[in-house]
Amino acid sequence: MIITQDLHVHTNLSPCAARDATVESYFEAWRLNGTNTVGIADHLWDESMPNPCPGRTPATGMKETLALKERLKNVDTQGIRVLVGCETEYDYARRDIALSPESAAQLDFVLVPHDHTHLTMPKELCDDDRKHAKFILDAWYDILNSNIVQYITSMAHPFLAASETEVSFKLSDAELREAMIAARQAGVGIEINAAALFANTKNRRIAEVLALDNMRVLRIAKECGCKFTFGSDAHHSSHSPLFHCNYIVATYLELTDGDIKLI
Ligand SMILES: [Zn+2]
Numbered sequence: 231m232i233i234t235q236d237l238h239v240h241t242n243l244s245p246c247a248a249r250d251a252t253v254e255s256y257f258e259a260w261r262l263n264g265t266n267t268v269g270i271a272d273h274l275w276d277e278s279m280p281n282p283c284p285g286r287t288p289a290t291g292m293k294e295t296l297a298l299k300e301r302l303k304n305v306d307t308q309g310i311r312v313l314v315g316c317e318t319e320y321d322y323a324r325r326d327i328a329l330s331p332e333s334a335a336q337l338d339f340v341l342v343p344h345d346h347t348h349l350t351m352p353k354e355l356c357d358d359d360r361k362h363a364k365f366i367l368d369a370w371y372d373i374l375n376s377n378i379v380q381y382i383t384s385m386a387h388p389f390l391a392a393s394e395t396e397v398s399f400k401l402s403d404a405e406l407r408e409a410m411i412a413a414r415q416a417g418v419g420i421e422i423n424a425a426a427l428f429a430n431t432k433n434r435r436i437a438e439v440l441a442l443d444n445m446r447v448l449r450i451a452k453e454c455g456c457k458f459t460f461g462s463d464a465h466h467s468s469h470s471p472l473f474h475c476n477y478i479v480a481t482y483l484e485l486t487d488g489d490i491k492l493i
């Protein structure tokens with residue numbers, strides 16, 4: 231199986247990305263990765279939402295994202311299909327996605343993280359792994375129950391809370407199975423995210439990644455018939471080679487072309 235789509239790339243519209251991470255800076259890396267389709271997925275909080283972006287959730291807006299989409303019409307993308315979507319945010323105050331249906335309809339794809347808990351979760355839940363795990367499980371269902379669920383391409387880095395330790399081990403196989411079946415029924419894909427698995431604070435080696443509880447999560451997703459997308463989650467072109475690590479996970483899960491969600 232060849233992985234042809236990297237649907238999770240940040241540019242300098244994301245406050246956390248490198249300032250020189252322009253679309254143009256990535257072309258050579260994308261070509262070397264063997265990808266023919268890439269998705270720009272900057273952190274986005276739709277400015278038309280009733281709640282403003284919380285101070286600790288830095289993100290860009292629709293205005294900048296649509297301007298990028300417009301600008302790319304005049305850029306030679308060197309034979310690579312460049313899509314402009316977003317990695318939007320879960321708005322805990324509304325228990326919904328920080329994106330309007332009108333905005334979602336203007337994007338090529340939508341990734342939603344349910345587990346940016348370092349940004350979105352009340353601090354008092356941080357110290358209790360079960361409460362933390364329950365928070366991301368509840369967010370999962372809030373997202374699937376959104377009135378824009380039909381626009382969601384994939385759940386970004388599912389059940390891999392952006393914290394130092396995993397909390398998914400506090401969720402049973404049955405809870406995860408129910409969650410994955412709900413995603414499949416909603417037509418929402420499951421992302422395999424090279425950076426979150428291999429590089430997020432730890433620079434993990436293969437054996438360490440395969441020992442993560444997140445492999446149980448992804449295995450259950452496969453058993454439940456979910457479709458997968460892949461992301462580098464690069465924040466600079468020098469991060470792009472990590473995309474190859476997705477092959478390790480795909481091999482471990484014995485994914486075939488039929489398990490992949492292409493856009
Ligand atoms: Zn993320």
Ligand SMILES: [Zn+2]
Binds near residue numbers: 238
């Ligand atoms: Zn990301």
